[in-house]
Amino acid sequence: MNQAGTRRFRAYTSKHLDDLLQRAGLGDEERLKVRAVATVLPFRTNAYVVDELIDWSAAPDDPIYRLVFPQEDMLPAADVARLADLLKAEAPNAEIQAEANRVRAQLNPHPAGQMELNVPRIGVEPVPGMQHKYPETVLFFPKQGQTCHAYCTYCFRWAQFVGDADLKFASDDIGQLVRYLHEHPEVTSVLITGGDAMIMGEPVIRRYIEPLLGVEQLESIRIGTKALAYWPQRFTTDPDADATLELFEQVTESGKNLAFMAHFTHPRELESPLVESAVQRILGSGATIRTQAPMIRSINDDAALWSGMWRRQLRMGMIPYYMFVERDTGPQDYFAVPLARAYEIFRDAYSTISGLCRTVRGPSMSATPGKVCVDGVAEIAGEKVFVLHFIQARDPALVGRPFFARYDPSAVWLTDLRPAFADRFPFEPTGEAALLTA
Incomplete structure (x- = not known):
């Protein structure tokens, strides 16, 4: 080697x-x-x-x-x-x-109401280090996983890494998470995120994962990570690589799906033989690997780059999952691609891949009301509009229902858009609720 x-x-x-x-x-x-x-x-x-x-x-x-x-x-x-x-x-x-x-303070350090709207509670007490935005999924931020092998300049969780305790959310109380799950049987998936969960050594990550195996309702455990791109040795030659893979096998043998949510932002991150070896070892444990990344201006805003990246991921055994829109935080003005252009890039890339790669969804905004996908641009009743739908929503009744926004070639985020054919978007409050939030 x-x-x-x-x-x-x-x-x-x-x-x-x-x-x-x-x-x-x-x-x-x-x-x-x-x-x-x-x-x-x-x-x-x-x-x-x-x-x-x-x-x-x-x-x-x-x-x-x-x-x-x-x-x-x-x-x-x-x-x-x-x-x-x-x-x-x-x-x-x-x-x-x-x-x-x-x-x-001017950079919107916690977009989508992360510190206010997603806070779970046991009784009346807020539970630190967790988020519960969608009914079926809870995010858990282990205290020891609040860093990464390397930081991306576009990262929407940048506030976790600047040393300000008021901007950070994390927990080392896995028992509290388990109690919360037992009180909320609608939760079927836990995403361990950060930071990067794979910055933790095997004995530490085991302390967080093993108790989840006894929670009967859980169908999947997800791990959000960029380790495959930034330090593939974590799964090949690191001292605890073998023990980590044995833990993965334990999860899959328990009957739960272990899903790696792997971030690959550029094809070069896939080229090293070390990545190929790491991917094969993870897949050999029974885990699945789903890939995702935001579209970032000056780094990957190119259709051929995305289609090539998705095809290569498929050949390696991974599942293309999401193309995100750069979130409304940090240096968004520097990196953001207008929604109209992002849709064109996604469409052009999507049109050149096989059906097996078309598991990918996007461009998707992880906005306050949910994950909003830009399905296209159309002309309806003489008006040019964006066609949108919710992939996930705080209100599950909104999922999968198309809605429309006036076409705006400069819009980069949901809050830049205005409703078409209606006075409000379907996720916006009405009546007295609208007056209270005005």
């Missing part, structure tokens, strides 16, 4: 950032502005990403470089300038962090 397959994990954080930026050929002022952005948005990568995935001869335009390294124009220029001035003046860290926190 090559060196990449045998080396131990090495993380690079903000203290290594300036040296890495020099490798990308950035000058002093450019590096200072990137470091300014990194005081607001988290930075972390590792030796596998740096040495095996990034084409440094193409940096800073290389898509994998842009996927993990901050860019100076991710934030408003005035904010970057203020932070750069503080760094240049070697201002006290408390002063730098105060300014960084001010900028963060």
Whole structure:
């Protein structure tokens, strides 16, 4: 096996950032502005990403470089300038962090009401570290899984990684989750997420998974992870790789579906033989691997890239699952693709793949009322409109029912749209409820 397959994990954080930026050929002022952005948005990568995935001869335009390294124009220029001035003046860290926190507060750190609308309760007490947005699915955020092998610059969970306790939600109480599940028999699926659950060692992740095997109503356990792209050695040569796969086998042998929700944002993440080996080992445990990623401007906003990625995933035994729209948080203005363009890219990619790849859905917005899919653009009664439907919804009665929005070529999110042929969208309140929320 090559060196990449045998080396131990090495993380690079903000203290290594300036040296890495020099490798990308950035000058002093450019590096200072990137470091300014990194005081607001988290930075972390590792030796596998740096040495095996990034084409440094193409940096800073290389898509994998842009996927993990901050860019100076991710934030408003005035904010970057203020932070750069503080760094240049070697201002006290408390002063730098105060300014960084001010900028963060403007970036919608918890979209879709994550901290207010999705909070489950046992009795009247809120349960920390969990979200329950859709009746059948609970998300659980293990305390030890609140980091990743590397951070994506577009990540909608960036607020989990900036060291602000008020922005973080996590739990180490698996007993509380089990109690909640017993009180809510409608829940049939638990998604262990973060961060990245696979940053945890096998003994830790076992403590979270094993108690779930005794919850009879559960049909599936999902693990949200980008480890296959950023550190495939987690499943091949890491010291606990074999024990981790034995745990996966234990889950599938219990009669529950173990679903890997694997994030692949660019085809290059699939090219290493290490990824092929890791995928085969996971599939050999009886688990399934479903793939998903957002469409990100300057990284993967290309139909041929998506169709090639889906076809390769299928050949490797994985199931294409979701194309997301970049969420309304963090540097959305930098990365977002207009909904009309996102639909065109999805349609063009979808038209070139076989039926086995057409398990993929999108482009999908994980918005406050639910997952909204853009089905197309049509002309109805002389009006050009977006055709939309809910894949998932807080109100299950809305799932699968088409609705319409006025066509807007610049819209990038659900809140940019206005209803067509109606005074309101079907998820918006009416009567007294509308007055209360106005």
